[in-house]
Amino acid sequence: MTDRNDTLFDKARQVIPGGVNSPVRAFGSVGGSPRFVTSAQGATITDAAGRTYIDLVASWGPALIGHAHPQVVEVVQDAAARGLSFGAPTEGEVELAELIAGRVVSGEHRPVDRVRLVSTGTEATMTAIRLARGYTGRDLLVKFAGHYHGHSDGLLAAAGSGVATLALPGSAGVPAPIAAQTLVLPYNDLDAVQEAFAVHGDRIAAVIVEASAANMGIVAPLPGFNAALADIAHAHGALLILDEVLTGFRVHPAGFWGLQQAAGETYTPDIFTFGKVVGGGMPLAALGGRAEVMDALAPVGPVYQAGTLSGNPLSVAAGIATLNLATPEVYARVDAASSVLAHALDEALEDAGVVHAVPRAGNLFGLVFRADVPVDYAQAQDQESFRYAPFFHAMLDAGVSLPPSVFEAWFLTAAHDDEVLGRVIDALPAAARAAAGA
Numbered sequence: 065m066t067d068r069n070d071t072l073f074d075k076a077r078q079v080i081p082g083g084v085n086s087p088v089r090a091f092g093s094v095g096g097s098p099r100f101v102t103s104a105q106g107a108t109i110t111d112a113a114g115r116t117y118i119d120l121v122a123s124w125g126p127a128l129i130g131h132a133h134p135q136v137v138e139v140v141q142d143a144a145a146r147g148l149s150f151g152a153p154t155e156g157e158v159e160l161a162e163l164i165a166g167r168v169v170s171g172e173h174r175p176v177d178r179v180r181l182v183s184t185g186t187e188a189t190m191t192a193i194r195l196a197r198g199y200t201g202r203d204l205l206v207k208f209a210g211h212y213h214g215h216s217d218g219l220l221a222a223a224g225s226g227v228a229t230l231a232l233p234g235s236a237g238v239p240a241p242i243a244a245q246t247l248v249l250p251y252n253d254l255d256a257v258q259e260a261f262a263v264h265g266d267r268i269a270a271v272i273v274e275a276s277a278a279n280m281g282i283v284a285p286l287p288g289f290n291a292a293l294a295d296i297a298h299a300h301g302a303l304l305i306l307d308e309v310l311t312g313f314r315v316h317p318a319g320f321w322g323l324q325q326a327a328g329e330t331y332t333p334d335i336f337t338f339g340k341v342v343g344g345g346m347p348l349a350a351l352g353g354r355a356e357v358m359d360a361l362a363p364v365g366p367v368y369q370a371g372t373l374s375g376n377p378l379s380v381a382a383g384i385a386t387l388n389l390a391t392p393e394v395y396a397r398v399d400a401a402s403s404v405l406a407h408a409l410d411e412a413l414e415d416a417g418v419v420h421a422v423p424r425a426g427n428l429f430g431l432v433f434r435a436d437v438p439v440d441y442a443q444a445q446d447q448e449s450f451r452y453a454p455f456f457h458a459m460l461d462a463g464v465s466l467p468p469s470v471f472e473a474w475f476l477t478a479a480h481d482d483e484v485l486g487r488v489i490d491a492l493p494a495a496a497r498a499a500a501g502a
């Protein structure tokens with residue numbers, strides 16, 4: 065049956081490559097037409113055919129407090145009435161930078177003195193790497209296979225997210241000499257890190273790592289891994305860039321780093337990157353770190369970075385309102401909802417006899433069609449991923465919109481109340497049976 069989504073997708077493909085402005089939105093690995101969204105409210109999205117779904121994508125993370133929260137919408141409308149963009153500093157930027165720096169704390173430990181606001185997570189990580197290179201005077205970068213840090217040249221090697229979903233080795237269009245500056249190591253493998261530093265230690269500017277991997281499905285860092293990365297990098301005069309674009313302000317008020325500090329794993333990243341929740345659904349991201357490193361950025365230091373729309377007043381207004389609304393109760397709600405749903409997912413697949421695991425990292429969780437939780441990209445890819453398409457479509461038919469790839473996290477919001485969760489849970493057994501029959 066053809067509906068308005070199919071018609072729009074046909075039209076979109078005539079004028080937009082693949083019909084989408086970000087590859088992860090295409091139903092590439094699950095088939096069918098993506099839902100063209102007309103509005104979103106709380107825990108739901110409504111598509112062009114007028115159907116409303118429970119949303120477990122949450123704009124890929126930003127919507128922590130639910131879509132179109134009235135207080136966020138109000139401050140954005142107020143900001144819009146005062147002008148859309150000035151290309152000049154605003155008081156709001158100072159307030160948001162202070163809010164971010166003030167959240168990334170653990171007792172006396174305050175690793176963020178300065179914050180630079182940018183517009184996307186890609187810009188944040190790209191800038192963080194340039195900053196690390198400029199600060200250390202070195203070129204090489206260490207990243208981990210299956211980790212996604214945005215689409216800048218040097219970071220697409222063995223990347224997660226859409227690169228994983230489309231099974232691409234990297235990306236066309238990245239010059240070989242640039243790709244050669246990135247050493248790609250297996251995740252959670254400290255021997256590989258030690259070895260890379262033993263060979264190239266004096267040429268490595270930084271290690272970049274997702275605070276917890278969440279773009280090859282959820283693959284949590286093994287206990288002590290992130291702290292050991294900081295130790296090894298620092299012992300060789302390199303920096304640790306902790307990418308919290310996805311995890312930051314979602315899994316804990318102080319990000320995944322904060323969650324780890326609370327659990328007793330203490331370490332100090334040199335640069336943090338944030339995105340998604342920090343902009344409350346508007347284009348905004350950030351990098352932050354100690355003054356000595358951050359002040360290598362222009363106009364103080366020699367590392368150049370700029371943006372016409374950086375610190376956009378509407379985005380800043382949304383970010384401030386969202387962080388202020390992201391109270392301990394919000395995290396408690398999302399944590400609880402995530403536990404309930406992860407458990408129900410596990411049970412439904414168990415009952416249907418499907419080989420699976422439900423990997424978790426804080427309140428993030430996902431699904432893998434293999435018997436145990438993966439620890440690296442090779443294991444994450446070694447699963448019966450063909451089972452996801454029938455599972456996904458059974459959920460969609462039942463009114464639940466999941467990420468259209470098994471390599472993505474499921475995102476909850478504080479608006480996913482018990483009634484909403486109940487509807488998701490009711491849909492799981494049939495979807496699990498569809499996965500079993502695949």
Ligand code: PMP
Binds near residue numbers: 274
């Ligand atoms: N880093 C991580 C860990 C991410 O998950 C993402 C996006 N999913 C990015 C960076 C890039 O952010 P953006 O899509 O805003 O460029």
